[in-house]
Amino acid sequence: MYVLYSALLAASLVVGLPFWIFQMARHGKYRAGLEERLGRVPQRILHPVEAPAIWVHAVSVGEVSAVAGLVAALREKFPQYRVAVSTTTASGQRLARARFGEENVFYFPLDLGFCVRPYLRALRPVLIVMAETEFWPNFLRLSKTSGARISVVNARISDRAFPGYFRFRRWLRPVLRNVDLFLSQTDEDAKRLVQIGAVAERVRVSGNLKFDVPPPAETAFVAQLRKALAQAGASPVVVCGSTMEGEEPLLIRGFENVLASHPEALMILAPRHPERFDKVAGLLQELGAKFWRRSSWQGEPVSGGVFLLDSIGELASAYSLADLAFVGGSLVNYGGHNILEPALFGVATVIGSSYQNFRDIVALFEQNQAVRIVGAAELPLTFMELVDSHGKRKALGQRALETLRQQMGSTERTLRALAELMEKRPTASR
Secondary structure, three states: OHHHHHHHHHHHHHHOHHHHHHHHHHHOOOOOOHHHHOOOOOHHHOOOOOOOEEEEEOOOHHHHHHHHHHHHHHHHHOOOOEEEEEEOOHHHHHHHHHHHOHHHEEEOOOOOHHHHHHHHHHHOOOEEEEEOOOOOHHHHHHHHHOOOEEEEEEEOOOOOOHHHHHHOHHHHHHHHOOOOEEEEOOHHHHHHHHHOOOOHHHEEEOOOHHHHOOOOOOOHHHHHHHHHHHHHOOOOEEEEEEEOOOOHHHHHHHHHHHHHHOOOOEEEEEEOOHHHHHHHHHHHHHOOOOEEEHHHOOOOOOOOEEEEOOOOOOHHHHHHHOOEEEEOOOOOOOOOOOOHHHHOOOOEEEEOOOOHHHHHHHHHHHHOOOOEEOOOOOHHHHHHHHHHOHHHHHHHHHHHHHHHHHOOOHHHHHHHHHHHHHHOOOOOOO
16 A cells, blocks of 8 residues: 555656646745755754654644644653654744744655655654644654654544545555554544544544644734834724635725724735735735735834735734734635634634634634624624724623633643653663
8 A cells, every 4th residue: 555655646746746846936835945855854953962852743834833832841841852843834844943943843754755764764753743634654654663652633634624534544544553642622523533544542632732822922023013003093903814815805895894984994914825925915906905015014104004914924923913803714615714813812803604624613712702703795794893893892802812711721631641652652772
């Protein structure tokens, strides 16, 4: 099975080579860390004293943020090991290097033996921690053969992914048997893991690490923008984060109603993907909107328009500026994004009806009347209702913050389970 999988993966990479080259040339995607992905271990992570490692893999920004507390806890609990972190995306890499140090962070290798083995030799991991849903067959098999314990933490199987996993459960079952411990977000995720082939005795529910993420520290940019908003008397501030193709026109038109009655209002608009920044700027220009771009902003007062946040890594802190937030990927059929980021600041939050990627979080918040879910037609009226009622906004945001706080504790439960797993390791030298 593994030989066939490797052959198919290699073939798909070769066939897709023109696409990858195009993406690299046009958008700069996949270029960063290419040598690392192909198995070249960067010199910066090779320490003079080669202590064995705990290898934590977090795909992108959301996973990096979720495991940040766990990484700190692992370092404190196991000082005899170094904690190394890999990511898949460039944005995740930047955040991970900022949080964990460049000497501890690298790009996750392609799932081919010649790419994976150099990292296993260099890091000699005693424990591998995969965040959420990373089931790479060769990586898991080779890691298990190396003697490392393997755990998938914060595990979830989305509504969109489950049918595919279930269809291929016969081939997935031997892959998942390489994992010693699954720590799932919910009972439903645990049930789905077993249905697709995980060993039932190795599956536990530990909660969602994202509930333990602390509010981000205010960045220099956000402090500067806060000052500019105050100088301009900008109010209310609506932050629309992680927006996807097709959402910006709806949001901009909805915000026009807000501007009609609140001419000093400001929308902070943050598209999800960097390659769309110029396109969204073009849309704003086409619609005749007054707007500023973060990339060219010089600190002048801003109000009565749209502030395009065409940068990476600043949205989470920017939610602290909001009177009202909208979390994107939910007005279009994408599955939504993380509503906990504005909730950390007690900000009233609105989302669309496509939220299956965060179904359990949204269901919990909806149960506690801590989020507003709307369709595209309802969005303008909902914006106006909440903008015009300070009391409703404040109550909605406070319920969101309280709901989040009630769910904390997953990091401690996860650490305890990983410590138990480490105790089961053979004590003989490797």
